[in-house]
Amino acid sequence: MPIIETQGLSYTYSPGTPYKKDAIKGISIKIEKGDFVGIIGHTGSGKSTLVQHLNGLLRPTSGKVLLNGRDIWENPKKIREVRFKVGLVFQYPEHQLFEETAYKDIAFGPSNMGLDGDEIDKRVRTAARFVGLKDELLEKSPFELSGGEKRRVAIAGVMAMQPEVLILDEPTAGLDPKGRDMILGQIAEYQKENGATVILVSHSMEDIARTTKKVLVMNKGSVAMFDETQIVFSRAEELQSIGLSVPAVTRIFMQLRGMGYNVGDNAYTVKQAVERLLPLLKREVGNND
Amino acid sequence: MIDITLGQYFPGNSFLHRMDPRVKMVLIFLYIFSVFIPQNWVGLGLAVAFLVFVIILSRLPVKLIFKSIKPIIPLVLITSALNIFYISDGTTLFKWGFIQITTKGITTASFIAIRIICLIAGSSLLTYTTSPTTLTDALERLLSPLKVVKLNVHELAMMMTIALRFIPTLIEETDKIMSAQKARGADLESGGLMQRIRALIPIIVPLFVSSFRRAFDLATAMECRCYRGGERRTRMKQMKMRVPDYISIVVVLAFAAGLLGLNFIFKSVL
Amino acid sequence: MAIISAEKVKFYYENYENSDNQGNTPQKPVLDSIDLEIKKGEFVAVLGHNGSGKSTLAKHFNAMLLPSGGRVLVGGRNTADENEIYEIRRMVGMVLQNPDNQIVSTIVEEDVAFGPENLGVEPGEIRRRVDEALKTVGMYDYRLHAPHKLSGGQKQRVAIAGILAMRPECIVLDEPTAMLDPKGRKEVLDTISRLNREQGITIVLITHYMDEAAAADRVVVMESGRILLDGTPREVFSHVDKLRQVGLDVPQPTELCYELRKHGIPLPEGVLTAEECVAALSMLLEETYADN
Known part of the structure; x- marks a missing residue:
């Protein structure tokens, strides 16, 4: 049974007014337990609208969201419990910090769950460890921390609820390469260690290529592709045709193939490209020896 | 949710939209005051007619004007009712216990109702034909x-x-x-x-x-961007009074004077 | 000719908590003796991770910050001279990171007029400049729109138009694309490259996107308040190890060639774009195919 399934999910903003806009239309997808899914698409393609349905922040205009096989809107009064099971980290999550200390801020989610003090403490510390926050930072005001640290506190705040599904909307937006690598690494670690289901929304093809196992491509409110990362990037021409830029290495492979070289499938990370090209090039270098 | 930056602004290119906002603002205030001048039906009728004329000039959908009046209908009804019941001069039309309705009461109530409606419709004409930014601007220059x-x-x-x-x-x-x-x-x-x-x-x-x-x-x-307060600052949009603005001033002043004059010609009904 | 020259610029933030009893501030300087000349018409990218001092340096270029030591000259005027401050800010316009927070007015064209209005430009001239600036950045059709309804890339272009209307000689952009999506990034980058090429406006682009830096004439890499590397993109990106050490990326094609070279593949240094990389690889592959 998939952990999350959507059936014909549609959502319309401001229905019945001249500003009516279909944000997503008829989305049916299945996400299995332990999946690491990337979602890409333009601004306005419906990515954010889609993920806000998965934890019940938005209620579908039509269609259903199933969590472990059950409609999350079966009992609207229990929708808060869905939010504990499907944790959503918003874009620029550091803008929601409000507590006196980083520790208290991370504890906000778990305490809303009604957990006891010991359990909250355990969860806060585990989450803080995942995002690499030292103990002494936890006692500081979140507003004294650096940009990257704030972001990690905010992410820990959702991780501490220990959700079955963790969704992150653009977790690396505005970070420098170091901060970006750190957070992506921590998310991958969290996914591996907990066998958690993770959904990563991103504009960055490079980030998606490096981390996720599957990719969901959104275009104009519908699913354009949903498949293994390798397969999605092998359809690079289609991605480009809906205006998404593919990683530079993928472009290099496409061009080489276009010139008639048998370089195999598209590579989408530098590591893959090196592995793919070395045997082809080594032969030549070897001949010269 | 209403869009606050637009407020009630209804974009257009009518005579009213194109007027110098300062002139428009002052004249609409002047109109609102003059609505309280008439003491007779002819004057009041003229005030209403003038409003209708300006609404036509503004080319706004009549529906919009009604929309602006709608919220104050309860207020209009309450004040009218109070006047009807409290004023006891004039010919009694109806009496039941301490409730007494007189011709004078009805006349006063109607005057007040019509004045409030003119006041609201008049001021909404200002906000419908001028964006909040322009209003702010005009206010700055007027003050x-x-x-x-x-x-x-x-x-x-x-x-x-x-x-x-x-x-x-x-x-x-x-x-x-x-x-x-x-x-x-x-x-x-x-x-x-x-x-x-x-x-x-x-x-x-x-x-x-x-x-x-x-x-x-x-x-x-x-x-x-070199901001240093209002000193030495110029503005891209000049507010310039043009011939139609001067004409409007003359017309509205004549209208107000006319209302005053009518008060001498006709007997006060209040 | 240098439009901006920084001479031994040092900068400390006043920090009384860390100062000792004598009132000395024994902390590390944010900028540590920077010498840098920006020539007229250049397109310079300044790279560095957060906290490397790159934004602090940029704020010295239009007298938003004044050096604690050394001096900054803009078109020969010292930024420390209070009488020159407005002329300096007119000459060196600045676009900030967050597109939402730098638009002042509720109507696009009025926002673009803000700068020239502050400078006391005559109204008819402001109108001409505003229209021209909006056309240059491709936002003329939006001149009567409310800024909060625009996309991030459009807002940044309006911000650039607002600077253009002051007729600057140089535009400093402090991570203007950090909060934008790929489409917005492209819009902004295309706009500034065009301004540089067609109008000869000097551009200083602060960024941590390597592909943006690759489009510049010159790349300056900052680390701990000093200049680590300074040269053409080709020169700078050939120092792959050094860049990685300070937590920066290199463009993917550069990285690919670098990795292959490490395995003994004879690829040239300083490959920047996918096209160059394809050309270099195909030459080698050609030989392989010919051999078989």
Whole structure:
């Protein structure tokens, strides 16, 4: 049974007014337990609208969201419990910090769950460890921390609820390469260690290529592709045709193939490209020896 | 949700839209005062006719005007009722216990009702045909003589402009923060009063922090663009009075004088 | 000719908590003796991770910050001279990171007029400049729109138009694309490259996107308040190890060639774009195919 399934999910903003806009239309997808899914698409393609349905922040205009096989809107009064099971980290999550200390801020989610003090403490510390926050930072005001640290506190705040599904909307937006690598690494670690289901929304093809196992491509409110990362990037021409830029290495492979070289499938990370090209090039270098 | 930057503004290119906003503002105030001049039906009729004429000039959908009047209908009804029941001079038409309805009462009530409606419809004509930014601008220029009494009109107007600019941004931000805290299980809908107030902290604190950040950024951006207060500042949009504006001034003044004159010609019915 | 020259610029933030009893501030300087000349018409990218001092340096270029030591000259004027401050800010316009927080007015064209109005430009001239600036950045059709309804890339272009209307000689952009999506990033980058090429406006682009830096004439890499590397993109990106050490990326094609070279594949240094990389690889592959 998939952990999350959507059936014909549609959502319309401001229905019945001249500003009516279909944000997503008829989305049916299945996400299995332990999946690491990337979602890409333009601004306005419906990515954010889609993920806000998965934890019940938005209620579908039509269609259903199933969590472990059950409609999350079966009992609207229990929708808060869905939010504990499907944790959503918003874009620029550091803008929601409000507590006196980083520790208290991370504890906000778990305490809303009604957990006891010991359990909250355990969860806060585990989450803080995942995002690499030292103990002494936890006692500081979140507003004294650096940009990257704030972001990690905010992410820990959702991780501490220990959700079955963790969704992150653009977790690396505005970070420098170091901060970006750190957070992506921590998310991958969290996914591996907990066998958690993770959904990563991103504009960055490079980030998606490096981390996720599957990719969901959104275009104009519908699913354009949903498949293994390798397969999605092998359809690079289609991605480009809906205006998404593919990683530079993928472009290099496409061009080489276009010139008639048998370089195999598209590579989408530098590591893959090196592995793919070395045997082809080594032969030549070897001949010269 | 209404768009605050537009307020009630209904874009268009009518005579009223094109008028110098300062002139428009002053004349509409003048009209509103003059609605209280007439003491006779002819004068009041003229005031209403003038309003209808201006509405036609504005080319606004009549529906809009009715929309602006709708919310004050209860007020109009209550004041009319009070007048009908309290005024006891004139010919009695109806009497039941202490309730007494007289011709004078009905006349006064009608006058008041019509005056309030003209007042509201008139002022809504101003907001329908002028954007809040232009209104702010016009106000700045109208009040600029007050510089003499050390009132910094430029800064006041700048503050209003910035407020208009950032209110939609902050509304959007509040929405986002609320969603984010709900995603962490914040319960904003249940509990007693104290609980609900406490539940607002996770929303208000981030909103404050972000407003400070924005204010700081904006101040930097304004300095980068050579802002130094109102001194030596010029404006791209000149407010220039043109022939139609002068004509309008003459017409409205004549109208007000006419109403005064009619008070001498016709007997007061109040 | 240098439009901006920084001479031994040092900068400390006043920090009383860390100061000792004598009032000395024994902390690390944010900028540590920077010498840098920006020539007229250049397109310079300044790279560095957060906290490397790149934004602090940028704020010295239009007198938003004044050096604690050394001096900054803009078109020969010292930024510390209070009488020159507005002329300096007119000459060196600045675009900030957050597109939402730098737009002052509720109507696009009025916002663009803000700068020239502050400078006391005559109204008819402001009108001409505003229209021209909006056309240059491709936002003329939006001149009567409310800024909060625009996309991030459009807002940044309006911000650039607001600077253009002051007729600057140089535009400093402090991470203007950090908060934008790929489409917005492209819009902004295309706009500034065009301004540089067609109008000869000097551009200083602060960024941490390597592909943006690759489009510049010159790349300056900052680390701990000093200049680590300074040269053409080709020169700078050939120092792959050094860049990685300070937590920066290199463009993917550069990285690919670098990795292959490490395995003994004879690829040239300083490959920047996918096209160059394809050309270099195809030459080698050609030989392989010919051999078989």
